[in-house]
Amino acid sequence: MDINRFMASLEAKHPGELEYLQAVREVLTSIEPFYNQHPEFEKAGILQRMVEPDRIFTFKVPWVDDSGNVQVNQGFRVQFNNAIGPYKGGLRFHASVNLSILKFLGFEQTFKNALTTLPMGGAKGGSDFSLRGKSAGEVERFCHSFMLELWQSIGANTDVPAGDIGVGAREIGYLYAMHKKLARANTGVLTGKGIDYGGSLIRPEATGFGALYFVRQVLSQHSYGLAGKVIALSGFGNVAWGAALKATQLGAKVVTLSGPDGYIYDDEGLTLEKIAYMQELRASNNDVVEPYAARFGAEFYPGEKPWGRKVDIALPCATQNELDGDDARQLIANKVLCVAEVSNMGCTPEAIEAFQQSDVLYAPGKAVNAGGVATSGLEMTQNAMHLSWSADEVDAKLKQIMSNIHDQCVRYGKQEDGRIDYMKGANVAGFMKVAKAMYDQGFLG
Numbered sequence: 001m002d003i004n005r006f007m008a009s010l011e012a013k014h015p016g017e018l019e020y021l022q023a024v025r026e027v028l029t030s031i032e033p034f035y036n037q038h039p040e041f042e043k044a045g046i047l048q049r050m051v052e053p054d055r056i057f058t059f060k061v062p063w064v065d066d067s068g069n070v071q072v073n074q075g076f077r078v079q080f081n082n083a084i085g086p087y088k089g090g091l092r093f094h095a096s097v098n099l100s101i102l103k104f105l106g107f108e109q110t111f112k113n114a115l116t117t118l119p120m121g122g123a124k125g126g127s128d129f130s131l132r133g134k135s136a137g138e139v140e141r142f143c144h145s146f147m148l149e150l151w152q153s154i155g156a157n158t159d160v161p162a163g164d165i166g167v168g169a170r171e172i173g174y175l176y177a178m179h180k181k182l183a184r185a186n187t188g189v190l191t192g193k194g195i196d197y198g199g200s201l202i203r204p205e206a207t208g209f210g211a212l213y214f215v216r217q218v219l220s221q222h223s224y225g226l227a228g229k230v231i232a233l234s235g236f237g238n239v240a241w242g243a244a245l246k247a248t249q250l251g252a253k254v255v256t257l258s259g260p261d262g263y264i265y266d267d268e269g270l271t272l273e274k275i276a277y278m279q280e281l282r283a284s285n286n287d288v289v290e291p292y293a294a295r296f297g298a299e300f301y302p303g304e305k306p307w308g309r310k311v312d313i314a315l316p317c318a319t320q321n322e323l324d325g326d327d328a329r330q331l332i333a334n335k336v337l338c339v340a341e342v343s344n345m346g347c348t349p350e351a352i353e354a355f356q357q358s359d360v361l362y363a364p365g366k367a368v369n370a371g372g373v374a375t376s377g378l379e380m381t382q383n384a385m386h387l388s389w390s391a392d393e394v395d396a397k398l399k400q401i402m403s404n405i406h407d408q409c410v411r412y413g414k415q416e417d418g419r420i421d422y423m424k425g426a427n428v429a430g431f432m433k434v435a436k437a438m439y440d441q442g443f444l445g
């Protein structure tokens with residue numbers, strides 16, 4: 001395989017889809033040596049087939065705002081790959097949403113879901129609808145209109161959407177209600193549902209909890225511990241909340257959080273009360289963290305990111321490419337020990353390269369944040385069995401899954417000096433499972 005030639009032809013086909021091309025190049029670079037040991041994959045055109053989504057739905061989402069005006073947004077579902085199970089992946093509602101972003105997310109999701117050990121293919125979807133400043137009624141009407149189109153394309157055994165940025169329990173409830181009306185069935189077709197109507201305990205916490213279980217294992221693999229470590233974290237949404245909560249429970253000290261308006265530095269560290277306040281900030285739909293500063297006597301830095309702080313661990317929990325080369329060099333100069341992406345593709349390629357050239361323990365999103373979708377998989381299992389597990393049962397399974405992902409990273413990412421290349425490990429392990437599943441099912445697989 002010649003990566004540059006492959007990428008040049010992909011770029012010619014999909015010009016300007018920067019995030020998608022970035023995600024593909026990262027995986028190809030990691031898997032090249034393994035791929036070259038499998039001429040049968042090359043002969044079966046596995047890579048050419050794997051980088052293209054199976055299909056993409058795009059649709060119009062008209063809705064009526066509170067002033068009685070008709071608004072129109074774009075809706076999408078990218079069904080990327082179902083070699084190992086039904087399509088599975090979140091919906092993102094954010095002004096920045098476009099096909100490049102959803103294709104990168106669907107591509108990543110395919111490998112991430114493979115790593116979870118559960119039978120789930122990869123998908124992603126969403127809309128350029130922004131929640132900022134919207135009333136609850138507007139959000140509900142938008143969700144209904146979105147599902148009016150999407151419902152024909154999804155199903156409990158075909159494609160199971162969930163939340164992502166901008167889609168939390170409230171939006172899932174509205175989407176689910178409309179699906180029930182149209183399908184006249186209560187199939188559990190979305191995950192992240194409320195606990196009273198088929199949701200799973202621990203699903204809201206799962207992405208952040210799983211990330212911290214993984215980070216704890218990365219540290220212990222290299223003879224470090226989590227207790228007493230100082231953590232800079234970005235974001236203030238569901239993922240950041242779960243990460244802050246578990247980090248604090250495990251004895252680490254979280255000193256930052258951030259939003260589009262800037263970042264908060266809280267020298268005393270987040271407490272359970274402060275972490276609960278993150279949920280209030282998010283529910284306000286104002287997309288700001290500044291009110292935290294006045295409320296808890298912390299510092300607010302408008303327009304800045306938290307990566308200039310001297311910390312032991314950095315956890316990007318907001319969005320793709322939020323930590324760039326300059327941020328990475330700053331963290332390295334401040335002797336950061338570990339950087340784990342909790343957001344999908346949180347670090348730019350330049351940042352990753354800087355971490356890998358230093359001795360920073362870097363771990364990619366598709367391994368670190370897989371606990372969210374894994375627990376969605378556990379929600380699907382409970383729905384299919386028509387029962388629900390206790391929080392302890394789900395948490396124990398989540399821990400086991402994260403530990404298994406860590407083992408896969410060690411298996412495929414162990415270097416000669418004993419250090420673990422988590423990016424390579426995660427990419428190769430995910431790729432090998434998807435590639436084998438496709439190969440065994442022939443050219444339609």
Ligand code: 2IT
Nearest residue numbers: 089090162163164373376
């Ligand atoms: O990026 C992700 O893994 C998610 N947004 C969760 C997807 C899911 O189906 O739970």
